[in-house]
Amino acid sequence: MSSRLTAFTFRLRPAKLTAVCLLAAGAAALTPIRTIAQGDTVPLPVVLPKPAFAGTPSNAPVGSNVEKPLGKPRPVPLVPKGTVNLALHKKVTSSKAPFDGSLELITDGNKEAKPGTAVELKPKLQWVQIDLGSSEKLYYVLVWHFHEQPVVFHDVIVQLSDDPNFVDGVTTIYNNDNDNSSGLGIGKDREYFETNEGRLMDAKGTKARYVRLYSAGSTHTDPLNRYTEVEVYGVPSK
Amino acid sequence: MTSRPLFAAAVVLLTAAALCFRLPDLGNRPFHGDEAVHAVKFREIWEHGYYAYDPNEFHGPTIYYAALPIVALSGHHRFADTTESDYRLAVALIGAAMIPLLLLLRRFLGTQAVLWAGLFTAISPAMVFYSRYFIQEMALVCFTLAFLGCAWSYRRSRRIGWAAGAGIAAGLMIASKETAVISFAAAGAAWLMTARKLPATVERGVAERGNELTSLVGVAERGNELTSLVGPRPIVLPDEMPMTGGAAPRRRRWEPLFVGTGVALVVAYLFLSGFLTHPAGPLGYFHTYTPWLRRAGSTELHRFPWYHYLGLYFWHHPAGSPVWSEALILVLAVVGGVAAFLRNRTGEDDDPTFVRFLAVYTLLLTFIYSAIPYKTPWSGLSFLHGMILLAGFGATSIVRSLRPVPLKAVARLAILAASVQLAWQAYRASFVMYVDQKNPYVYAQPVPEVVEIGKMAEDLAKASPQGKKMVIKVIWNDPYYWPIPWYLRRFDNVGYWTAVPPDPAAPLVLCSPELDEPLTKKLDPTHIMTGFKGLRPGVPVETFVDMKLWERYLKTRPKPPPE
Numbered sequence: 001m002s003s004r005l006t007a008f009t010f011r012l013r014p015a016k017l018t019a020v021c022l023l024a025a026g027a028a029a030l031t032p033i034r035t036i037a038q039g040d041t042v043p044l045p046v047v048l049p050k051p052a053f054a055g056t057p058s059n060a061p062v063g064s065n066v067e068k069p070l071g072k073p074r075p076v077p078l079v080p081k082g083t084v085n086l087a088l089h090k091k092v093t094s095s096k097a098p099f100d101g102s103l104e105l106i107t108d109g110n111k112e113a114k115p116g117t118a119v120e121l122k123p124k125l126q127w128v129q130i131d132l133g134s135s136e137k138l139y140y141v142l143v144w145h146f147h148e149q150p151v152v153f154h155d156v157i158v159q160l161s162d163d164p165n166f167v168d169g170v171t172t173i174y175n176n177d178n179d180n181s182s183g184l185g186i187g188k189d190r191e192y193f194e195t196n197e198g199r200l201m202d203a204k205g206t207k208a209r210y211v212r213l214y215s216a217g218s219t220h221t222d223p224l225n226r227y228t229e230v231e232v233y234g235v236p237s238k
Numbered sequence: 239m240t241s242r243p244l245f246a247a248a249v250v251l252l253t254a255a256a257l258c259f260r261l262p263d264l265g266n267r268p269f270h271g272d273e274a275v276h277a278v279k280f281r282e283i284w285e286h287g288y289y290a291y292d293p294n295e296f297h298g299p300t301i302y303y304a305a306l307p308i309v310a311l312s313g314h315h316r317f318a319d320t321t322e323s324d325y326r327l328a329v330a331l332i333g334a335a336m337i338p339l340l341l342l343l344r345r346f347l348g349t350q351a352v353l354w355a356g357l358f359t360a361i362s363p364a365m366v367f368y369s370r371y372f373i374q375e376m377a378l379v380c381f382t383l384a385f386l387g388c389a390w391s392y393r394r395s396r397r398i399g400w401a402a403g404a405g406i407a408a409g410l411m412i413a414s415k416e417t418a419v420i421s422f423a424a425a426g427a428a429w430l431m432t433a434r435k436l437p438a439t440v441e442r443g444v445a446e447r448g449n450e451l452t453s454l455v456g457v458a459e460r461g462n463e464l465t466s467l468v469g470p471r472p473i474v475l476p477d478e479m480p481m482t483g484g485a486a487p488r489r490r491r492w493e494p495l496f497v498g499t500g501v502a503l504v505v506a507y508l509f510l511s512g513f514l515t516h517p518a519g520p521l522g523y524f525h526t527y528t529p530w531l532r533r534a535g536s537t538e539l540h541r542f543p544w545y546h547y548l549g550l551y552f553w554h555h556p557a558g559s560p561v562w563s564e565a566l567i568l569v570l571a572v573v574g575g576v577a578a579f580l581r582n583r584t585g586e587d588d589d590p591t592f593v594r595f596l597a598v599y600t601l602l603l604t605f606i607y608s609a610i611p612y613k614t615p616w617s618g619l620s621f622l623h624g625m626i627l628l629a630g631f632g633a634t635s636i637v638r639s640l641r642p643v644p645l646k647a648v649a650r651l652a653i654l655a656a657s658v659q660l661a662w663q664a665y666r667a668s669f670v671m672y673v674d675q676k677n678p679y680v681y682a683q684p685v686p687e688v689v690e691i692g693k694m695a696e697d698l699a700k701a702s703p704q705g706k707k708m709v710i711k712v713i714w715n716d717p718y719y720w721p722i723p724w725y726l727r728r729f730d731n732v733g734y735w736t737a738v739p740p741d742p743a744a745p746l747v748l749c750s751p752e753l754d755e756p757l758t759k760k761l762d763p764t765h766i767m768t769g770f771k772g773l774r775p776g777v778p779v780e781t782f783v784d785m786k787l788w789e790r791y792l793k794t795r796p797k798p799p800p801e
Contacts, residue, residue, distance in 0.1 A: 190767065
């Protein structure tokens with residue numbers, strides 16, 4: 001029985017392979033056309049700031065688990081039509097008062113790597129929190145901590161919730177605290193070099209009003225935490 | 239300085255100075271990849287009494303055997319318990335032994351020159367740095383010194399014991415490193431060019447004593463006055479000496495060569511065969527030069543221009559670093575070499591022929607090593623040591639050239655003062671900037687953080703049910719993952735791959751960053767990439783840990799104090 005089955009499989013393999021290949025190629029070719037044609041998704045409407053440095057860093061800082069830079073532009077994901085940056089000009093609070101600058105800088109729409117565009121928070125684990133005003137279905141969070149230089153921020157954790165105190169219904173969409181030094185759980189995401197592309201985090205359609213972003217210093221020359229801009233992408237319900 | 243007690247005291251003092259630079263804090267620098275390889279090779283001898291010569295890599299075993307008594311005396315019973323210092327101590331002692339070994343040259347180089355050479359050997363930054371390094375170079379240089387001393391002593395005394403001594407030294411050279419052949423070639427060529435002719439005194443002794451030459455020994459023993467007998471008489475080649483013994487002299491002509499070569503081969507064979515534990519091993523020596531020559535001429539790794547060594551040793555000034563230079567040795571060596579050729583009779587207790595031989599020998603070695611594209615900073619030690627000997631003679635020549643006694647004293651003080659900067663550089667190289675890439679002697683040196691790899695594995699083992707039997711997989715994109723095996727020496731189950739295996743999972747996986755993508759794909763469901771550890775500058779190690787083990791490990795960690 002088994003030998004007959006094998007023979008059967010062997011005889012049909014070339015035909016099956018051809019069919020599978022044709023189907024896969026056709027599906028791959030038709031998928032974007034279908035989504036665009038249907039008009040339900042569009043590329044994420046991100047406008048990147050100008051790069052502040054050329055090239056990509058080659059040496060990974062010892063102790064970090066930084067991922068290798070992609071070496072090419074990041075692919076732009078598709079999001080539902082009508083997706084906008086819900087965080088623009090929204091209220092921001094933080095764990096402690098800023099060391100320098102104001103929290104408004106985080107949602108002011110200016111993400112260029114220039115002096116005065118980033119707010120500085122004190123060292124060690126700190127958070128900033130954005131109140132979107134209402135609970136919305138969120139697709140992506142895009143954060144620029146500080147992209148004047150290719151620094152690596154530690155313990156980057158991003159959580160979503162409808163609870164402003166982040167006690168109930170907390171969804172963690174990004175966590176690269178691999179040794180749980182922040183006490184929010186072990187994160188398997190990798191650290192990364194700051195660039196003008198920022199860090200794009202998939203919110204997977206989670207419904208939430210508040211976005212909280214943690215960090216615990218960086219490989220910069222000082223131990224401060226910095227935020228240049230945070231964008232939260234979703235479709236406004238109203 | 240001809241007083242024997244004073245001379246002996248000076249030699250003891252210089253040896254002590256050499257030890258002061260070589261012995262302290264031998265473990266301050268992480269093991270270089272080569273040192274780690276040698277330590278692992280030593281392990282075979284230590285645990286199994288077995289050594290097999292590999293013609294492709296690793297050189298000879300003399301330093302392993304030198305380390306045996308030291309490790310035995312250290313009180314460590316297991317390889318896992320040995321430390322970097324245990325191994326480096328063997329080389330440090332070899333490096334310091336070069337000072338008393340200079341006594342072999344006293345009658346040829348001169349008493350003062352030997353002391354100056356002893357001082358430069360003791361404080362040369364390169365000599366100090368590589369005396370604290372578990373590689374073969376210092377052994378090769380030391381045995382070469384012994385070889386030259388014994389061979390020249392035979393040439394002057396015709397005592398067969400010296401020929402045997404030269405044979406032992408030559409055997410040890412061969413058994414240390416394959417580049418011994420360069421030293422032999424340079425010495426042979428230099429001998430043909432400068433020393434093939436015997437001094438007339440020796441010729442006279444041969445004529446009077448029927449090729450016994452024992453009168454010369456008497457002369458030598460009476461007070462190192464050989465050179466005073468050197469005169470302007472026509473020199474007779476040894477082969478052409480008038481012999482009185484009929485057919486016997488023709489046989490004796492080859493006697494020292496036969497004895498020396500025979501002893502050398504026996505000694506080399508004993509070491510290269512692991513004292514007969516692998517009798518066929520030394521046969522590999524006949525084709526060892528195939529891979530080494532290929533490496534010397536073709537590989538891009540370690541490939542440098544001809545002037546690389548000269549820049550490294552005599553003028554190295556990287557940005558943000560003080561100047562590194564052993565130019566004092568070079569200048570004095572040039573003075574010594576020129577003086578040897580300008581004057582027929584150089585001093586009261588030296589042999590101008592030997593100094594000329596030494597000058598040509600050193601020059602040839604410098605040319606040969608500079609011409610070979612394959613260069614590592616320690617390989618030039620052979621000619622640097624030749625320069626050190628010549629520099630000793632150069633310093634003496636300067637002092638002797640000055641007539642008034644106060645001027646001689648001033649010259650001595652000036653050279654001593656100039657030598658202080660060598661000592662300072664030696665200190666800086668070996669005790670301050672010992673892993674700094676700006677240090678010219680630091681080469682492919684692992685970063686200090688490399689020890690964290692072993693520490694992390696130890697910490698994980700404490701949280702693992704398997705303990706030290708925990709499986710560790712080291713997956714690298716090439717064979718240059720050393721010295722990781724040294725830092726994992728306390729683990730029983732460590733495997734190494736140079737490509738991603740079908741099942742890479744293990745409690746701890748260490749990999750090269752080039753393999754990040756394929757390994758992440760395979761390990762992501764079960765492992766966490768906990769971070770990079772340092773291996774060499776610009777070469778990190780990725781550490782994947784089984785998630786369950788990682789969680790257990792994090793629970794065992796002491797909690798940081800509250801803010």
